[in-house]
Amino acid sequence: MHPALDVRSLSIAIDRTSLVHGVDLRVGAGERVALVGASGSGKSLTAQAVLGTLPPGSAVRGVVELGGRTVTPATPRQRLGRVAAVQQDSLAALNPLVTVGAQLVAALRAARARGSAADGGLLTRRDARREVVALLTEVGIEDPDGALPAFAAELSGGQRQRVCLALALLCRADLLLADEPTTALDVVTQARVVDVIRRRLDATGQALLFITHDLAVAAALCDRVVVLEAGRVVEAGSMRELVRRPRHAYSRALVAAAARRVPGGSTGPVAASASPPLGAAAAR
Secondary structure, three states: OOOEEEEEEEEEEOEEEEEEEEEEEEEEOOOOOEEEEEOOHHHHHEEEEHHHOOOOOEEEEEEEEEEOOEEOOOOOOHHHEEEEEEEEHHHHHHHOOOHHHHHHHHHHHHHHHHHHOOOOEEEHHHHHHHHHHHHHHHHHOOOOOHHOOOHHHHHHOOOOOOHHHHHHHHHOEEEEEEOOOOOOOOOHHHHHHHHHHHHHEEEEEEEEEEEEOOHHHHHHHOOOOEEEOEEEEEEEEEEHHHHHHHOOHHHHHHHHHHHHHHHOOOOOOHHHHHHHHHHHHHOO
């Protein structure tokens, strides 16, 4: 079986400045991988290369494959059904001229149409709306019925982020690419969203590329981790091994920062779910 994502020797330059250098990244079918690094490490640029959304004029070398097929910015339809994204800029990710409800219902019906035989047939708008309301409730939208007729600009940043997560989950793509999906959320909602993602992945068997600066959140979701520093992969391996025995100095700093947050509870239930491996790392 082909991996959900296979990135080989990816290098990116913008305005003749090299920002990503020879990145190799593989996410197997059904696998959950974290791409971790500080702001400016190249995480989001790597995600944009996968999604075909790099700025015009970007110079890109290397190969990006989704489900065994090479994709390029010139072939956006090759990504259909293969990858769904939760992007950092939730306002830009949503259509400002279409209500939230219409976007979610359309995405769900389109996903069901692609796999109608396996999913029990096409959905009516009424049934799709019912599923959308249930998922919005699941991701922490307190008034989902009130959110449906709203436009993106009428929602708070945290609400938009949760809508984007729901939109990506509804697409049922082979790979869920989540770029800092919990950044705009309070710690209680963070934990809720992480739990939703985990349960959805368990149910669907989708693969996950979880992009974050927060190792504690990543440890709650992912089995494997790739650490980026200044556009280069400095360490990669199992999450358990990295938090227990980080080899690179930058990885050790990430583990120490996450471990410091666990005892004080500043990452809430998310930290609690990650505390056994992080605690072991801190104790060494």
